[in-house]
Amino acid sequence: MATTDRNRRLLLAERPSGMVNADTVRLVEEDVPDHGPDGALVRVRYLSIDPTIRTWMNDARGYVPPIAIGEVVRGGGIGEVVATTSARYAVGDLVFGMTGWQDYAVINAAAGAMQVIPPGIDPLAALSVFGVTGMTAYFGLLDVGKVAEGDTVVVSGAAGATGSVVGQLAKIKGAATVVGLAGTDEKCAWLVEDLGFDAAVNYRTQNVATSLREQCPGGIDVYFDNVGGDILDICLGQLAQKGRIVLCGAISTYNDSGPVKGPGNYRNLIVVRGRMEGFLIFDYFDRFPEAQMAMASWVAEGRIKHSEHVVEGLEQAPAALNLLFTGGNTGKVIVAVE
Amino acid sequence: MATTDRNRRLLLAERPSGMVNADTVRLVEEDVPDHGPDGALVRVRYLSIDPTIRTWMNDARGYVPPIAIGEVVRGGGIGEVVATTSARYAVGDLVFGMTGWQDYAVINAAAGAMQVIPPGIDPLAALSVFGVTGMTAYFGLLDVGKVAEGDTVVVSGAAGATGSVVGQLAKIKGAATVVGLAGTDEKCAWLVEDLGFDAAVNYRTQNVATSLREQCPGGIDVYFDNVGGDILDICLGQLAQKGRIVLCGAISTYNDSGPVKGPGNYRNLIVVRGRMEGFLIFDYFDRFPEAQMAMASWVAEGRIKHSEHVVEGLEQAPAALNLLFTGGNTGKVIVAVE
Numbered sequence A, B: 001m002a003t004t005d006r007n008r009r010l011l012l013a014e015r016p017s018g019m020v021n022a023d024t025v026r027l028v029e030e031d032v033p034d035h036g037p038d039g040a041l042v043r044v045r046y047l048s049i050d051p052t053i054r055t056w057m058n059d060a061r062g063y064v065p066p067i068a069i070g071e072v073v074r075g076g077g078i079g080e081v082v083a084t085t086s087a088r089y090a091v092g093d094l095v096f097g098m099t100g101w102q103d104y105a106v107i108n109a110a111a112g113a114m115q116v117i118p119p120g121i122d123p124l125a126a127l128s129v130f131g132v133t134g135m136t137a138y139f140g141l142l143d144v145g146k147v148a149e150g151d152t153v154v155v156s157g158a159a160g161a162t163g164s165v166v167g168q169l170a171k172i173k174g175a176a177t178v179v180g181l182a183g184t185d186e187k188c189a190w191l192v193e194d195l196g197f198d199a200a201v202n203y204r205t206q207n208v209a210t211s212l213r214e215q216c217p218g219g220i221d222v223y224f225d226n227v228g229g230d231i232l233d234i235c236l237g238q239l240a241q242k243g244r245i246v247l248c249g250a251i252s253t254y255n256d257s258g259p260v261k262g263p264g265n266y267r268n269l270i271v272v273r274g275r276m277e278g279f280l281i282f283d284y285f286d287r288f289p290e291a292q293m294a295m296a297s298w299v300a301e302g303r304i305k306h307s308e309h310v311v312e313g314l315e316q317a318p319a320a321l322n323l324l325f326t327g328g329n330t331g332k333v334i335v336a337v338e
Helices: A050-055 A123-127 A132-144 A161-172 A185-194 A208-215 A229-237 A264-271 A280-302 A315-325 B051-056 B123-127 B132-144 B162-173 B185-194 B208-215 B229-237 B266-273 B281-300 B315-324
Strands: A007-012 A023-031 A038-049 A076-086 A092-096 A104-107 A152-155 A177-183 A199-202 A221-225 A241-246 A276-279 A306-311 A330-336 B008-014 B025-031 B041-049 B078-084 B094-099 B102-109 B151-156 B179-180 B197-202 B220-225 B238-247 B275-278 B308-312 B330-335
Touching: A007 A050, A007 A315, A007 B051, A023 A315, A038 A092, A038 A123, A038 A315, A050 A315, A076 A104, A076 B208, A092 A104, A092 A123, A104 B051, A123 A306, A132 A161, A132 A221, A152 A161, A152 A264, A161 A177, A161 A208, A161 A221, A161 A229, A177 A208, A177 B162, A185 A199, A199 A208, A199 A330, A199 B094, A221 A229, A229 A241, A241 B266, A264 A276, A264 B238, A264 B275, A276 B051, A276 B266, A315 A330, A315 B094, B008 B094, B008 B315, B025 B315, B041 B094, B051 B229, B051 B315, B078 B102, B078 B123, B094 B102, B102 B179, B123 B330, B132 B162, B132 B220, B132 B238, B132 B281, B162 B179, B179 B185, B179 B208, B185 B197, B197 B208, B208 B229, B220 B229, B229 B266, B266 B275, B308 B315, B315 B330
Parallel strands: A152 A177, A152 A221, A177 A199, A221 A241, A241 A276, A306 A330, B151 B179, B151 B220, B179 B197, B220 B238, B238 B275, B308 B330
Antiparallel strands: A007 A023, A038 A076, A038 A104, A038 A330, A076 A092, A276 B275, B008 B025, B041 B078, B041 B102, B041 B330, B078 B094
């Protein structure tokens, strides 16, 4: 692979209001950084484009501090070690970590470590089904949602990187009915025909409340929420006895400014003795190996399929991020840096 | 005690919009009912006035069917067995059950059983601290809220029958800080001076968000919600890592018609990995004895105090119900039927 002698970096230029646009980031070229003693230099190859990056651009309290103005946009990625002074990293190693939106990242005491990806793992799969999005599906559905045999499971953002894995995992775990919500008929067809969902609802053209009542006549045991907004409210209203809502994301609200509309049907949690719970995948890092091994065998058996939507060029990263909010992607959005 | 030869009954005349009023119930006098073979006739003495009765008056999906128009208003109460053809009940027994708002209730195969109250138990305490409201505090805080030593606990409706017990239980269980929300300075003083709450906030005169930030600088570990509305939203926004919200009631919304405003800060459940869970005390019936024994010893030791607000006269039951929504009560609201 080619390397540049300059480090292109996308810095946060201003906090976006709504979708990111041409003014949100600023491209600068800097010298390739020095990794110093006991470190490594990483040529970034692929960026993991995740909805949470949009939340880090806001000046709001979160689970990590906001990205500062003038700071490189924060995000996960995969790169190749091109220089090293550390015994832990060899030139040629593929590594995963918080690379940021740039050509070069460093590993050292100040910048932190990265995870070496075992040889033979497809880097795209490492960012999707074996990466944070796949792990989010696994621990969210199993550990928070406590999916059980015979359950009726609904997932929103179902054609996304996490949602598509959630539905397939639910079937593997014996869910009786798995319904996905997506925004195009093509995505809905993909969910049912390729991924084995029992049904899919196009939330842009169908009445979600009516469709879910038809598909889930006994109510919803687990709702895996990637979107928030009206769909969360509808699912709260249709929750079954002892139903669980896994709060993974609220993508429908991330571009909003001002107060977020809350789900008025939350009171149904009392009626059905239900539970709504949030989680962050960072709490599960030490359990990734167990999940990755399980996922690897299901992928090998063809029981879990994954899809990546690759966008070419570092400078396309902001547009790639917007795909998550316009629904322009199917599966995991990844930027191929060069 | 005197008995009447007629059975005064308060029937639901029309579904209220907002608070109940003179048109909501209709007083009728009927013959004293026949309890038949293997049954008992109960002279109702005390009615337990609970917020949930208001929700049963709406024509809305709930955990039990609505009260039908023309049906006696449903509610718990305590009465005295005055005639019996059943070996399980003796004349003079005090019994607890769903008596309804009337002078006489029957126990038989069709109407269901009632629980005999052991001799020596004060009937007012049986309806409050040892009754459904006390049990609600116990299982809600311990089983759903999983209160732990060192926790910061906030309870709304703190001067009510359930809330006042919640705060005292939290202190018994080692909570470091217990803050109650109530609607008058007198109630706030009672919580702190008599019941041992660490602090109280008058939500009518103080800024709740600011006050809670001052009292709970490390965030809220357990919020026991009796009221819903803005206070729930504020507490969601101030939840500590792994915080729990126990959804017990939503008294601020029970008189509303039309859509309920949801808590926009629900997304903070993701940030703090929090949980919001509803429960119904009916699921805990088989565990009442363990809780009642524990409560009895704490009451005997003076570690749990209880207060009853007794309203005289069956015909005052609708006004007594409104006290719960205007905040006119301190402790458990009970109607002395005669």
